[in-house]
Amino acid sequence: MAYPRADTGSPTGSRATGAATGTKIILSGSDLQRVVDRIAHQILEKTSGATGTVLLGIPTRGVPLARRLASRIHAFEGIDIPVGALDITLYRDDLRLHATRALGKTDIPGDGLDGRRVILVDDVLFSGRTVRAALDALSDVGRPSSVQLAVLVDRGHRELPIRADYVGKNIPTALAEKVKVSLAETDDGVDEVKLYGGAA
């Protein structure tokens, strides 16, 4: 039996019903690597060297992204920032629209979040509902001094007043289109971002 994982690439509900009329690669493997590097640099810049910062990935693909960011930051500056995972399934507002979702892992770094700067990391920013759920989940775990958001792709169509602090790439999309992020860690060794579906 297969249970759907919380997949951040899909819209809330099931509005994306357009026939798959073509697939476009938005980011290739090497593009993706450059984008991650850039976000890592931006984080260092904007947080004055990432002191007191914790990266929390939102499962599924936010978690390897957060790890990649941490490892790039380490490569650039030699600092280790704590990385964790924050599963938001139990906080979603659309649970009743789908079959029951399996839970992802929540893993809060040992020193906790209180008084720290938390950067939430996700692959795609779309309606903003996942981030809303993450903020709720976060407040039950601890009290960070501030919360920022880093995403690989911002595809627009926000339904809530939420914006990202770090964006790898803005991709204007039609509502019916789908953005599919593949990461080597979760998707059989493939790194890429694809756009498909929607009107031709």
Add this chain to the structure above:
Amino acid sequence: MKSYLIKGVSVVGGKPADLLIRDGVVAGGGGKADETIDAAGLVALPGLVDLHTHLREPGREDAETVETGSRAAALGGYTAVFAMANTSPVADTAGVVEQVWRLGREAGLVDVQPIGAVTVGLAGKQLAELGAMATSAAGVRIFSDDGHCVADPRLMRRALEYVKAFDGIIAQHAEEPRLTEGAQMHEGEVSTRLGLTGWPAVAEEAIIARDVLLAEHVGSRLHVCHVSTAGSVEVLRQAKARGVRVTAEVTPHHLLLTDELAASYDPVYKVNPPLRTAADVQALRQALVDGVIDIVATDHAPHAVEDKECEWAYARPGMVGLETALPVVLSVLGEKWELIAERMSRTPARIAGLTGHGTDLAVGSPANLTLVDPSARRVVDPAELASRSRNTPYAGTTLPGRIVATFLRGEPTVLDGKAVK
């Protein structure tokens, strides 16, 4: 009284012939009649006789009455039914059996023959007035505490002996009560899985074994109700081989259904004795063919909705069966009409000493008969049953055969598959 010419009917599976019914008897093989029934493709059987029916009146008229049960019986092809004694009050006096007998005559759909209780109040302590019931207007010949076993061996011995004076017969519900305390279903794999207290086969077999020895010892007749296990069949086979005067019945449901049905926990499958295993079903079918089991009896047991729409353990045991008995037997035995006539009409009438029923449809015989369409198929719909209760285990099942008409002493009780009154 109208006369009927039944044209082209196969009498007990024989070549098509005409049958004239006039003045309550079979009047010949043709001739003029007030009404003609085209019976091409139909089979005539002597009217069926059920030695084991619960009509619930007096006491539980919400579940069944003598009249509704009689109608169900006629629709099932029966012309005589024996009404069990576990009514309220119990049929343990001449007064109660006469009341039931009279209600049967008033309904006029089948001959209702009351069965008297063996012990006062079915309590298993003291013999009821068996002789008074025998000499009452009801002329009781069969006595049974059905629902309860006459468990006390001394009391059983006395009952077997006592009824010899008026050619009575004890019909035993074979269930050793100490082995079935709290029992809910057949004890075996399924009861273990379902966590329902088991009703072991040995509780039936031990009583039958004891009773055939008692009957042999005192030289009495014994009738065993609703035999349900392969082991019981073996005990009966040996007893008969030894010449013990024992007869036995099997219900249609024990010939068809198994204990696996309890897995739904739907008490429509709860019955006493319980549904057994497929191996038991096979042994019972073979015994019915061999004659180790003499007859089919329905154990028609209507129950009000609230006694079945509840938890399994709280439900009352029993199934309605009069309207589905012949179709079930047909599905089990096939169109063996001689055998069916023997097991469902002639032999039960003979065991009960009931004259006028179970006779060949020869000229001059009482016209108690039923016409069956063996080619018809029917999906059982509980809502269509004439019984006041709906607790059939066959809901939604397709069964072969349809009762087209039934005649009681030359009067139709069923025509075109519908009750006449």
Add this chain to the structure above:
Amino acid sequence: MIKHLRSAADLDADTATLILDTAAEMAALAGREVKKLPTLRGRTVVNLFYEDSTRTRISFEAAAKRLSADVINFSAKGSSVSKGESLKDTALTLQAMGADAVVIRHPASGAPHRLASWVDGSVINAGDGTHEHPTQALLDAYTMRSRLGRIDGLKVAIVGDVLHSRVARSNVLLLTTLGAQVTLVGPPTLIPIDVAAALSPGTKVSYDLDSVLPATDVVMMLRVQTERMQDSYFPSAREYSRRYGLDAPRMRKLPEHAIVMHPGPMNRGMEIAPEVADSSRSTIVEQVANGVSARMAVLYLLLGGKA
């Protein structure tokens, strides 16, 4: 996801593992300051208890409340149930109240199956007669997995009154689904007929506890009611305890890593000696805590999606 949890047989290995994994996440959340989750906000869970079982009811209540469900306790005492209202009429009442799930404890085997045919919501069996208690089996499996790291390949001995035990039935079904090897141990009078064929073909039966213990990873002691003596299931409490009770010398026959479980409530001195119940091998207290996590997992997986 399955709709009802009436029997441990409703769970295939994937589903059972998913519940245990989910329970692990729920257990991790239980360590936080804010234990409450918004997940089942607006959903109604009815605890329909026809038998007194404070510990099971409280466990389900805590599980439902941590997930923010509305909980209605409907107990047989002091309600229309004791005035003879039928289960069906009660079911229709609960249906009208909009129960999304009914947790039922009932003295009659199969009552959850009947209830499921009368209500639209999910039915969770919290113990029915001598049939099953699937959430107990889930919490037991969870406890084994957290203590021993796995279930597949474990040798589990379930000891005592298997005949009347709903815990034993559910455990046999669930543990064998998850790859454990179960041996049922007790006096022959308390081992149900055809038990292996009935529950799981690989199940073994032994009448000799001492011979089973040395090759056992988990020994689960069942509560034995002394009233069973009256029904001649065994001669005396003393003889039972001597043959089938787990005392300290017997416990020493177990391998070093083996654990001792008991679903509770215990008859100390009957099936389990106090020093065994209180030993470090005993998981009895953990089992209670794990009960809440396992039941949260079940409630989430049954109610957390599209109805």
